[in-house]
Amino acid sequence: MLEFTGAQRCLEIANLMELTRLGRTDLMVTRTSFGLLPLQRVEMNEAVRILNRACDAGITFYDTARGYSDTEEKLGRALSGRRDSIVIATKNAGPTRSQLLAELETSLRNLRADHVDLMQLHNPRALPDPDDPESSYAGLLEAREKGMARFIGFTSHSLERAIAAVDSGLYDTVQYPICHISSEEDLDIVRRCREAGVGVIAMKPMCGGIITQMRPAFAFLRGYENVVPIWGIQRMSELDELLELDADPPALDDELLATIEQDRRELAEDFCRGCGYCLPCPAEIPINMAARMSHLLRRMPYQGFLSDEWRDYMLRIENCTDCGSCRARCPYDLDTPALLRKALADYRIFYREHTRGPLSQ
Numbered sequence: 001m002l003e004f005t006g007a008q009r010c011l012e013i014a015n016l017m018e019l020t021r022l023g024r025t026d027l028m029v030t031r032t033s034f035g036l037l038p039l040q041r042v043e044m045n046e047a048v049r050i051l052n053r054a055c056d057a058g059i060t061f062y063d064t065a066r067g068y069s070d071t072e073e074k075l076g077r078a079l080s081g082r083r084d085s086i087v088i089a090t091k092n093a094g095p096t097r098s099q100l101l102a103e104l105e106t107s108l109r110n111l112r113a114d115h116v117d118l119m120q121l122h123n124p125r126a127l128p129d130p131d132d133p134e135s136s137y138a139g140l141l142e143a144r145e146k147g148m149a150r151f152i153g154f155t156s157h158s159l160e161r162a163i164a165a166v167d168s169g170l171y172d173t174v175q176y177p178i179c180h181i182s183s184e185e186d187l188d189i190v191r192r193c194r195e196a197g198v199g200v201i202a203m204k205p206m207c208g209g210i211i212t213q214m215r216p217a218f219a220f221l222r223g224y225e226n227v228v229p230i231w232g233i234q235r236m237s238e239l240d241e242l243l244e245l246d247a248d249p250p251a252l253d254d255e256l257l258a259t260i261e262q263d264r265r266e267l268a269e270d271f272c273r274g275c276g277y278c279l280p281c282p283a284e285i286p287i288n289m290a291a292r293m294s295h296l297l298r299r300m301p302y303q304g305f306l307s308d309e310w311r312d313y314m315l316r317i318e319n320c321t322d323c324g325s326c327r328a329r330c331p332y333d334l335d336t337p338a339l340l341r342k343a344l345a346d347y348r349i350f351y352r353e354h355t356r357g358p359l360s361q
């Protein structure tokens, strides 16, 4: 029988940061937690430095995935010596029992660990049949029985599937996109999870990078005691800002509420979250950036997006054959080709206004 002491030790080590329990599990995690997806874009040594700084500061919960290229390896390299001080979540999209377990074995090797604290299904297209002995759900159960994972969870970009996972009673946690521009319908998942004793992990607390100010995002999510946001960090400066906010959490005052209202107004319902599930595109359009270009141009320093490289990427939209594969894969049911056409039309205007020249090859 394996003995697990990580959660208890976290309590002692992270006594400077506020903790919360992940649903019915015994995992006590810092309310400010770390999502590793953006560390894919960071070279190994810098990623290790960022992770060590986060751990030194007291962050105890780290969420990664087999699908996030080498981030498990980065986490393993940075923090395997402090395994008992941290809570690790990973996920994979293995569609069957055996594929899920094989992927999990790879995760454990990368993480240099003998178990993860939370093993999640990575955005499956449907809930697996719990009675099927060869389903991915059976793989989760086997992982738990063998001591490869302590708790099991479900991740989804689909509200319908996330609710079904909560209502099934089969999962300890649900991971779903939650941020300050989420709809009331989306936010209701927080209540459902609380009532069902399911832990809520908020992915994309900055809405996939579209939200540019961390302060209102942080203040908003702090209002939900049972929600654990996993902040996607790829720069030391972002980590520092996050730690400052955690040390002195801002109140949701009139100024921050006004910013939130403005974000809600500007980011209408149908906008691309940049998740990339629609890729690859046969026309090689970088859809996850191109479809939200209008927001990127106006909410971030725009100069880089007017480079020759980005001009060429955007012009690839003209080669879209309307094959529909992106639309079929988008978990937000977006009409992606239409969004892209709109984005290109807007890009043409913006390009002309800011470069004094027409958009052409």
Ligand code: SF4
Pocket (backbone or CB within 6 Å): 280, 281, 282, 283, 284, 285, 287, 319, 320, 321, 322, 323, 324, 325, 326, 327, 336, 337, 340
């Ligand atoms: S519909 Fe257009 S943008 Fe979407 S995958 Fe097909 S070619 Fe690419």
Ligand code: SF4
Pocket (backbone or CB within 6 Å): 271, 272, 273, 274, 275, 276, 277, 278, 279, 287, 288, 289, 291, 326, 329, 330, 331, 332, 334, 336
């Ligand atoms: S179009 Fe949909 S699937 Fe593609 S990046 Fe945007 S939100 Fe994600």
